Amino acid sequence: MLRLPWTSLVIILAMVFVAIFAPVLTPHSPIDQTLSDKLLPPFWEEGGSTKYILGTDIFGRDVLTRMFYGARVSLIVTALALLVGGGIGLLIGVVSGYIGGRVDSVLMRFVDAAIAFPAILFALLLAVTMGQGLRTLIIAISVLLWAGFARVVRGEVLALKQRDFIALAKVHGCSPVRIMATHILPNVLNTFMVLVTLHVGVVIVAEASLSFLGAGIPPPTPSWGLMVAEGRGKIASAWWLSLIPGIAITLVVLAFNLFGDWLRDRLDPKLRQL
Numbered sequence: 001m002l003r004l005p006w007t008s009l010v011i012i013l014a015m016v017f018v019a020i021f022a023p024v025l026t027p028h029s030p031i032d033q034t035l036s037d038k039l040l041p042p043f044w045e046e047g048g049s050t051k052y053i054l055g056t057d058i059f060g061r062d063v064l065t066r067m068f069y070g071a072r073v074s075l076i077v078t079a080l081a082l083l084v085g086g087g088i089g090l091l092i093g094v095v096s097g098y099i100g101g102r103v104d105s106v107l108m109r110f111v112d113a114a115i116a117f118p119a120i121l122f123a124l125l126l127a128v129t130m131g132q133g134l135r136t137l138i139i140a141i142s143v144l145l146w147a148g149f150a151r152v153v154r155g156e157v158l159a160l161k162q163r164d165f166i167a168l169a170k171v172h173g174c175s176p177v178r179i180m181a182t183h184i185l186p187n188v189l190n191t192f193m194v195l196v197t198l199h200v201g202v203v204i205v206a207e208a209s210l211s212f213l214g215a216g217i218p219p220p221t222p223s224w225g226l227m228v229a230e231g232r233g234k235i236a237s238a239w240w241l242s243l244i245p246g247i248a249i250t251l252v253v254l255a256f257n258l259f260g261d262w263l264r265d266r267l268d269p270k271l272r273q274l
Contacts, residue, residue, distance in 0.1 A: 004262070005258050005259055005262045007255070007258075008254075008255040008256070008258040008259040008262075009255075009259065011251055011252060011255035012252070012255050012256065012259060015071050015074075015075070015252055016075065018067075018068045018071050019068070019071040019072040019074075019075045020072075022065070022068035022069050022071070022072055025068060026062065026064060026065040026068055028052075028061075028062040028064075028065040029061075029065070030061065030062075030065050030066045030068075030069040030220075030221075030222045031061065031220040031221070031222075032061065033059040033060050033061060034056070034059075034060035034061070035059065035060050036060065037052065037056050037060040038056055038057070038058055038059060038060040039055075039056060039057070039058060039234075039237075039238050040052050040055050040056045040060075041055045041238075041240065042054050042055045042063075042240055043055075052064070054067065054240060054244055055238075055240045055241075057227075057230065057231070057238075057241055058230070058234070058238075058241075061220075063227075063240060063241070063244060065222075066222035066227060067222075067224070067227075067244065067245060067248060069221075069222045070222040070223050070224045070226075070227060070245065070248075071224075071248075073207075073217055073221065073222065073223045073224075074204050074207055074208075074223070074224060074252075076134070077134065077137050077138060077141065077203065077207045078200055078203045078204060078207070080134075080138045081137070081138050081141035081142050081145060081203050081207075082145065082196050082199060082200070082203060084138060084142040084146075085141065085142035085143070085144070085145030085146040085149065086145060086146070086149050086192065086195065086196055086199070088142065088146040088149075088150075089145065089146040089147065089148065089149025089150040089153060090149060090150075090153055090185075090188070090192055092107055092110075092111070092146070092150040092153075092154075093149060093150040093151070093152065093153025093154040093156075093157060093188075094153060094154075094157055094180050094184055094185060094188065095107070095180070096108060096150065096154045096157075097153065097154040097155070097156070097157025097158045097160075097161065097184075098157050098161055098176065098179070098180050098184055099176065104154075107150070108151075108154070110147075111147040111150050111151055112147075114143065114146065114147035115147045115148070115151075119140065119141075119143065119144040119206070120209070120210070120213070122140060122143055122144075123136070123137075123140035123141075123144075123210050123213075123215045124213065124215050126139060126140050126215070127210075127214065127215035127216075132214070132215065132216065132217065132218040133217070133218065134217065136215065136216075137207060137210060137211075137215075137216050137217065140206075140210060140215070141203055141206050141207065141210075144202075144206060145199060145202075145203070148195075148199075149192070149195055149199075152191065152195060153188055153191065153192065153195075156187075156188045156191050157184055157188060160183075160184055160187055160188070161184070165183060166179060166183060166184075169183055190267045191267075193263070193267070194260060194263050194264045194267060197256065197259060197260035197263050197264075198256075198257065198260035198261075198264070200256040200260070201252075201253035201254075201256040201257045201260075204224075204249065204252060204253055204256070205249065205253055207223070207224075207225060208223070208224050208225030208228065208249050209225060210225065211223040211224070211225030211226040211229065212225040212226070212228055212229040213229075214229075224245040224248060224249050225245075225249075227241065227242070227245040228242045228245050228246055228249075230242075231243075231245075
């Protein structure tokens with residue numbers, strides 16, 4: 001029996017909790033500036049204050065508060081990007097794998113092109129043409145995701161459509177659309193859910209990277225990647241500005257990856273027998 005990864009689960013639930021209840025957990029505003037309190041260190045450092053537990057940034061904004069609200073941005077971007085990118089990949093993978101022939105060839109060439117095109121470059125082009133913002137982030141990350149989902153789901157469908165229950169459905173006169181909707185799709189959902197879990201870390205890193213490069217959420221809205229970018233020029237004198245959000249990104253991505261590995265092992269019948 002596979003043991004539940006409690007450490008990963010605690011980190012994930014903590015992130016969700018602080019993102020949802022950020023306004024209740026902290027009295028500070030994530031965007032209001034207090035220049036008289038700028039660059040205060042964390043409370044355990046000399047000159048720090050319990051008023052600002054993790055210190056303040058160059059504008060006197062509370063780092064802990066911005067971390068909480070940054071978690072909210074990461075969750076929103078992750079949920080929407082996986083919904084859009086994963087949903088498109090799931091649909092294309094099912095159709096391509098089941099229909100086959102020219103449809104499969106054409107769709108897979110689009111997948112190859114999407115995988116080959118540099119996602120970061122595409123995101124920067126979007127930021128130039130559409131401007132920074134949530135919509136740009138979601139479109140860019142969805143383009144990064146859908147092709148990988150489509151390829152994996154297609155491989156699963158190619159194996160499924162050779163099974164006896166698919167042949168039986170054809171004998172009973174079921175249309176291709178009905179077979180895909182009622183027989184193929186439910187049987188690839190386990191694989192899809194594992195892919196979603198394993199890609200949460202990818203999306204969080206992508207959001208942080210794009211925000212770091214200036215193609216993500218525009219300031220003063222807090223984002224973990226933006227916080228790392230804003231503090232990189234003062235890493236020697238104010239280490240907490242970049243290091244603390246960097247640690248948060250590392251822990252959350254590691255937690256989701258470990259949870260995704262556990263879920264994959266839990267849902268794969270072959271691995272459960274080992």
